[in-house]
Amino acid sequence: MIEFDRVGFRYQAAPVLNNITLAVREGEFMGLVGPNGGGKSTLLKLIMGLITPDTGNIRVFGTSPKKARARLGYVPQFARFPSDFPITVEETVLLGRLRAGRIWQRYNAQDRAIAAKVMTETGISEFAQRPIDQLSGGQLQRVLIARALASEPELLLLDEPTASVDAHQEKSVFDLFRELNKRMSIIVISHDIGFITDYVDRVACLNKELLCHETQAITPDVIEQMYGDHVHVIHHHSHAL
Numbered sequence: 001m002i003e004f005d006r007v008g009f010r011y012q013a014a015p016v017l018n019n020i021t022l023a024v025r026e027g028e029f030m031g032l033v034g035p036n037g038g039g040k041s042t043l044l045k046l047i048m049g050l051i052t053p054d055t056g057n058i059r060v061f062g063t064s065p066k067k068a069r070a071r072l073g074y075v076p077q078f079a080r081f082p083s084d085f086p087i088t089v090e091e092t093v094l095l096g097r098l099r100a101g102r103i104w105q106r107y108n109a110q111d112r113a114i115a116a117k118v119m120t121e122t123g124i125s126e127f128a129q130r131p132i133d134q135l136s137g138g139q140l141q142r143v144l145i146a147r148a149l150a151s152e153p154e155l156l157l158l159d160e161p162t163a164s165v166d167a168h169q170e171k172s173v174f175d176l177f178r179e180l181n182k183r184m185s186i187i188v189i190s191h192d193i194g195f196i197t198d199y200v201d202r203v204a205c206l207n208k209e210l211l212c213h214e215t216q217a218i219t220p221d222v223i224e225q226m227y228g229d230h231v232h233v234i235h236h237h238s239h240a241l
């Protein structure tokens with residue numbers, strides 16, 4: 001579903017990603033970890049075709065990332081909304097139904113039905129008519145997940161979706177991802193390696209480079225190694241790299 005072939009990228013002078021080769025299979029639930037500035041968000045931007053590699057090649061669903069973008073759902077790391085922007089939860093979720101060329105169309109009954117379904121799924125139906133600036137960080141994060149789900153993506157990309165939630169909420173959000181993974185592939189960036197290993201099939205660790213690691217468990221040695229200058233992928237179940 002995603003193939004990186006010797007991908008390199010730099011914003012300015014310093015390289016951010018070096019020689020990344022990675023294959024993600026359909027149905028996978030992959031965790032992406034690594035030190036701050038290790039290039040995790042950059043990797044997601046490359047998958048979405050928002051930036052293009054300087055070297056190497058990326059295919060998403062067998063085509064270019066830009067062409068595949070409509071099949072992806074994305075939940076950004078930090079969402080900022082102007083506090084005087086009076087948009088409700090439901091309206092925010094409906095934005096996920098907008099596709100290129102549809103901006104000026106009204107939402108139809110199917111759009112509203114899908115928005116209702118994903119709001120139920122993410123546990124935000126009770127806030128549907130509330131302005132989004134009156135939500136807690138955790139509630140807003142669920143709204144953004146619902147907005148991404150409203151486009152009915154085949155692959156969901158999440159950049160630290162539980163950064164602003166407590167441990168109980170983190171578990172319930174990842175339980176939701178586990179359910180969603182039955183119908184879509186998921187790549188999630190997290191800082192909490194110990195936690196995500198209970199959920200994901202594989203953990204990829206990125207620190208400018210990516211290294212694959214064939215092991216069943218993440219040991220302190222592995223973690224130490226991962227946060228060195230390289231990147232490791234740890235297999236938990238049957239998915240092969």
Ligand SMILES: Nc1ncnc2c1ncn2[C@@H]1O[C@H](COP(=O)(O)OP(=O)(O)OP(=O)(O)O)[C@@H](O)[C@H]1O
Nearest residue numbers: 011012016034035036037038039040041042043077
């Ligand atoms: N638009 C940009 N222009 C220039 N440099 C950038 C830009 N975006 C990111 N960088 C730099 O690229 C490097 C990788 O950033 P990236 O956001 O991909 O890391 P990350 O692993 O997601 O980090 P974090 O865990 O802190 O979110 C960092 O050194 C960052 O400063």
